[in-house]
Amino acid sequence: MKKANLKALKYPIGEFKTPKKISEKEIEKGIKTIEAFPDKLKKEVEKLSNAMLDYRHRLGGWTVTQIVHHCADSHINAYSRTKLALTEDNPIIKPYDESAWANTDDSGEAPVGWSILLLEGLHKRWAMLLSGLNSEELEKTYYHPDSKRNVSLNHLILLYAWHCEHHLAHIKQAKKYKNKFS
Numbered sequence: 001m002k003k004a005n006l007k008a009l010k011y012p013i014g015e016f017k018t019p020k021k022i023s024e025k026e027i028e029k030g031i032k033t034i035e036a037f038p039d040k041l042k043k044e045v046e047k048l049s050n051a052m053l054d055y056r057h058r059l060g061g062w063t064v065t066q067i068v069h070h071c072a073d074s075h076i077n078a079y080s081r082t083k084l085a086l087t088e089d090n091p092i093i094k095p096y097d098e099s100a101w102a103n104t105d106d107s108g109e110a111p112v113g114w115s116i117l118l119l120e121g122l123h124k125r126w127a128m129l130l131s132g133l134n135s136e137e138l139e140k141t142y143y144h145p146d147s148k149r150n151v152s153l154n155h156l157i158l159l160y161a162w163h164c165e166h167h168l169a170h171i172k173q174a175k176k177y178k179n180k181f182s
Contacts, residue, residue, distance in 0.1 A: 009058040012169035016162045022154045027138065030161035035127035037164040038119040041068065044171045045112050053112060057174040062102055064174050067167050069107040070098065072115035072122075078160050079126045085142040085153055086133075095146045130157060 019026065045053070045068060053065045062070060077096060084091045101107060133153065141150040151159075 006058065009061070009173065011166070012173050013162070013165055016159055016166075018155060018158065022158060024135075027154060027157055030157040031127055031130045033161035033164055034130065034157070035123055037071075037168075038116060038123050040164075040168055041071065041119065041171075042116050044168060044175075045116070048175075052175065055174050055177075057170070057177045061170075063108070064171055065110075065112055066102045066107050067170055068112040069110065069115045070102050071164075071167055072118045073101050073107070074098065074163065075119060075122055075126070075160065078156060079122055081142050081151075082126065082129065082153060082156060085140045085151075085156075086129075086137060088142075090141050090143055090150060092143045092145060095144065 045064065048064065054063050056063050073096075081093050084093060130153075138154045138157075139152055141152050143149070144151050
């Protein structure tokens with residue numbers, strides 16, 4: 001597979017790019033994307049067969065099941081990072097190995113509905129929390145030791161709005177390819 005095709009499979013909506021200046025409108029849109037994600041995810045996966053849930057649309061990629069469970073894992077961590085940034089002065093967060101988490105038994109075997117249930121409640125609380133932040137709170141940060149930089153809540157909102165759309169696109173892509181080549 002050509003490098004360009006692999007990149008398109010890996011990043012179907014493109015890689016995340018931080019805007020130089022983050023507008024209030026972008027923050028509102030990002031929060032709405034985060035809030036709507038569990039419903040969109042549920043619609044994408046609710047009628048999928050086990051074969052489709054086990055499908056990997058690219059070599060080295062995750063199954064649809066692993067993607068759904070990864071979103072729950074990732075967003076739980078992001079919610080915790082949000083709360084830490086709001087309640088502490090630039091806390092150092094604990095990174096985690098996403099691939100290792102995606103390969104635990106629960107990430108490959110648990111029904112996707114369990115993670116969707118987690119995401120439904122989590123995203124309601126997270127969107128409520130984010131919607132109530134003022135401009136000063138949106139500038140609060142945590143320190144990410146892997147990237148060796150401070151991450152503002154403004155940035156986190158846009159990153160996780162992208163993350164939602166990124167993994168929805170992975171699932172749509174998997175469904176398209178599975179149907180095309182089955």
